[in-house]
Amino acid sequence: ATTPVTITITGAGGQIGYALLFRIASGAMLGDDLPVRLRLLEIPQGLRAAEGAALELQDAAFPLLRGVEITDDAAVGFEGANVALLVGARPRGPGMERGDLLAANGGIFGPQGRAINDHAADDVRVVVVGNPANTNALIAQANAPDVPADRFTALTRLDHNRALGQLAAAVDSPVGEIRDVTIWGNHSATQFPDVSHATAGGDPVLGVLAARLGGADAAHEWLVDEFIPRVAKRGAEIIEVRGSSSVASAASATIDHVHDWVLGTGERGWTSAAVVSDGSYGVPEGLVSSFPVTSDGTGWRIVPGLELDEFARHRIEASVAELEDERSAVRDLGLV
Numbered sequence: 001a002t003t004p005v006t007i008t009i010t011g012a013g014g015q016i017g018y019a020l021l022f023r024i025a026s027g028a029m030l031g032d033d034l035p036v037r038l039r040l041l042e043i044p045q046g047l048r049a050a051e052g053a054a055l056e057l058q059d060a061a062f063p064l065l066r067g068v069e070i071t072d073d074a075a076v077g078f079e080g081a082n083v084a085l086l087v088g089a090r091p092r093g094p095g096m097e098r099g100d101l102l103a104a105n106g107g108i109f110g111p112q113g114r115a116i117n118d119h120a121a122d123d124v125r126v127v128v129v130g131n132p133a134n135t136n137a138l139i140a141q142a143n144a145p146d147v148p149a150d151r152f153t154a155l156t157r158l159d160h161n162r163a164l165g166q167l168a169a170a171v172d173s174p175v176g177e178i179r180d181v182t183i184w185g186n187h188s189a190t191q192f193p194d195v196s197h198a199t200a201g202g203d204p205v206l207g208v209l210a211a212r213l214g215g216a217d218a219a220h221e222w223l224v225d226e227f228i229p230r231v232a233k234r235g236a237e238i239i240e241v242r243g244s245s246s247v248a249s250a251a252s253a254t255i256d257h258v259h260d261w262v263l264g265t266g267e268r269g270w271t272s273a274a275v276v277s278d279g280s281y282g283v284p285e286g287l288v289s290s291f292p293v294t295s296d297g298t299g300w301r302i303v304p305g306l307e308l309d310e311f312a313r314h315r316i317e318a319s320v321a322e323l324e325d326e327r328s329a330v331r332d333l334g335l336v
């Protein structure tokens with residue numbers, strides 16, 4: 001029998017956790033032939049909600065689910081973890097400055113990085129969902145010196161999937177036929193959703209947009225005025241319409257991220273993930289920034305050599321500048 005994979009989920013008693021657990025246990029994340037063991041890590045006030053979710057997992061009778069443990073001790077939670085989904089984070093409260101938010105999250109992601117360093121499996125792969133995700137990932141990574149830096153990532157797959165959805169609607173194509181969209185930079189309002197290399201059914205999306213909208217200028221205008229802000233602010237739109245934040249789509253994107261990282265992106269072109277920069281595309285080394293990436297199953301590789309026009313370079317620089325500010329702030333706080 002195959003040894004179960006151990007998956008740690010922090011904030012497992014929260015909303016995204018609730019949506020994630022059932023899809024992981026069903027086999028959607030790692031394949032329907034791989035048994036899984038779940039570790040739900042929570043803060044004390046989240047434990048009851050995690051216990052409730054565990055009762056429902058039992059009731060769902062997933063054949064692949066080989067055990068659920070619940071703890072508020074990070075050393076126990078990350079013991080032997082092969083995959084760690086860091087969902088729990090400190091939300092921005094009223095009157096909270098960005099520095100306060102970074103400090104509060106440093107208090108969560110620093111110790112979690114150390115616990116991963118000391119207790120996780122040698123092959124551990126980490127994805128940070130809790131915001132500010134890129135910088136939380138940087139903090140965790142900086143506190144795990146024995147773990148290769150490329151095992152720490154942050155989620156921009158939801159932004160990527162949102163971009164795919166918007167483009168599919170705009171060019172009237174099945175979403176599965178849209179390829180090679182990129183989210184660059186920070187998972188924040190400064191992110192740059194880039195369609196300059198994207199294709200729909202094999203045709204360059206820019207050409208299809210120009211044909212539909214009446215020229216290249218009109219296509220560019222639509223991208224700048226409608227598409228980019230819509231993708232970047234989709235979270236607020238969901239809150240406005242649904243009355244609460246995006247949960248199922250955030251969980252689904254987390255599943256996609258780990259699925260493609262572990263099982264490979266195959267022939268489907270690239271995807272987007274925030275990974276530790278190796279200096280590619282002028283992004284300073286060490287920042288956790290979103291790039292176009294592929295995986296052969298062993299790890300993410302940044303897609304090399306893409307041509308970027310001045311508009312794209314400018315947008316990427318702006319988002320990367322924000323990441324540098326966040327890194328300076330957490331350095332000043334002694335968190336990295």
Ligand code: NDP
Pocket residue numbers: 010011012013014015016017041042043045046049087088089090091092108129130131158235245246247250
């Ligand atoms: P959610 O499960 O809705 O969200 C969790 C985190 O995901 C937040 O930081 C949220 O950021 C972030 N996020 C990223 N992308 C999205 C997206 N597209 N839409 C919505 N959220 C997104 O929060 P809950 O409050 O329901 O649950 C959080 C749980 O975490 C609680 O049970 C709490 O007890 C736990 N927790 C655990 C910790 C730990 O294990 N050490 C530490 C802190 C909390 P944003 O705030 O920007 O929406």
